[in-house]
Amino acid sequence: MADVNRRWLLAQRPSGNLKDSDFAFVREAVPVPGDGEFLVKVTHLSFDPTQRGWLQADSYLPAVKIGEVVRAGAAGEVVVSNNPKFPVGTKVQGAFGWQDYCITDGKGFWPTAALFPGVTPEQALGIFGTTGLTAYFGLLDVGQPKAGEVVLISGAAGATGSIVGQIAKAIGCTAIGIAGGKAKCDWVTGTAGFDACIDYKSEPVAQRIRQLAPKGVNVVFENVGGEILDAALGNLAMHARVVLCGGISSYNAASADEIVGIKNYMAITVNRARMEGFIVLDYAPRFGEGVQALAKWMAEGKITSAEDIQHGLENAPSTLRRLFEGKNFGKQLLAL
Ligand SMILES: NC(=O)c1ccc[n+]([C@@H]2O[C@H](COP(=O)([O-])OP(=O)(O)OC[C@H]3O[C@@H](n4cnc5c(N)ncnc54)[C@H](OP(=O)(O)O)[C@@H]3O)[C@@H](O)[C@H]2O)c1
Structure with a gap:
């Protein structure tokens, strides 16, 4: 496990098209989980147009604060755990944000396999997310x-x-x-x-x-x-x-x-x-029905999903911009 947690923080409220200078790329020590907490190694980030709004102002969710890690849905794996519900090796998903590692007590996070066994992180963030x-x-x-x-x-x-x-x-x-x-x-x-x-x-x-x-x-x-x-x-x-x-x-x-x-x-x-x-x-109480x-429909061949996967945490701002430049084909993801 690396000892550095690379993180993208919101540096300023964007105006117009997103710029690299709206964000700050920082390196911090990997946090150590306390009682009931666990550490997630983030493997995939989801990119959604609504993230642009989260950087701007309060709406259906509070705005990301200046200096906070950029909010994003993500998938990852538990690498250190003091929480018996999320043992080491569990594949998990939730709003981990633009960073290599995220520490959590598990509230608002769930094992990816809860969707159904065998689901991939790409599907969990896309077609079944x-x-x-x-x-x-x-x-x-x-x-x-x-x-x-x-x-x-x-x-x-x-x-x-x-x-x-x-x-x-x-x-x-x-x-x-x-x-x-x-x-x-x-x-x-x-x-x-x-x-x-x-x-x-x-x-x-x-x-x-x-x-x-x-x-x-x-x-x-x-x-x-x-x-x-x-x-x-x-x-x-x-x-x-x-x-x-x-x-x-x-x-x-x-x-x-x-x-x-x-x-x-x-x-x-x-x-x-x-x-x-x-x-x-x-619709969260009915997500199971939707999945x-x-x-x-997927098993019957009636639905196919396309994923557009970019690579490297350092490319998070440019990956978000892809949505507004029409560069993405299907679900925009970033693999870390
Ligand atoms: N209400 C909700 O709960 C909810 C939840 C999720 C998503 N959404 C909304 O659903 C929409 C699609 O989201 P998504 O995640 O599926 O993104 P997406 O469609 O995969 O990506 C964005 C696409 O929008 C098009 N676009 C970008 N700028 C445009 C412009 N100025 N004029 C016309 N088209 C433009 C581009 O396609 P082209 O190359 O074809 O232009 C781009 O590929 C967004 O409006 C998002 O906010 C709403």
């Missing part, structure tokens, strides 16, 4: 799609969006994705099995939605916001459901003036539609 569960509960509980309906998904080649479309297909819906670039759109239709994918970087989005769904879209699963959400609202079917999962196009805005608002909001009234947000953490359903 909050990413896959966001897709599952956001689409099925909030979107309430019925077989035969049309589901439109932005961020379709991303971690969440790619699973949403595959669930939609598994339950008999038509899935139309929106993603940036030909390679991503080809993957969305070819590998993830969506019926169509609109390249928002080279195609007129509103017009293409109208061509692909002439009777309107029944469910919009929104990950991007701004102009893309507006194009979707202009193409709603009667009684459509708009699931506001996220709005990544605005997360790097330095001020509200840089955020593109929606113009087509009256389409919600005219179509008697519903637009609703949700936070996946509220089981996702595992079943």
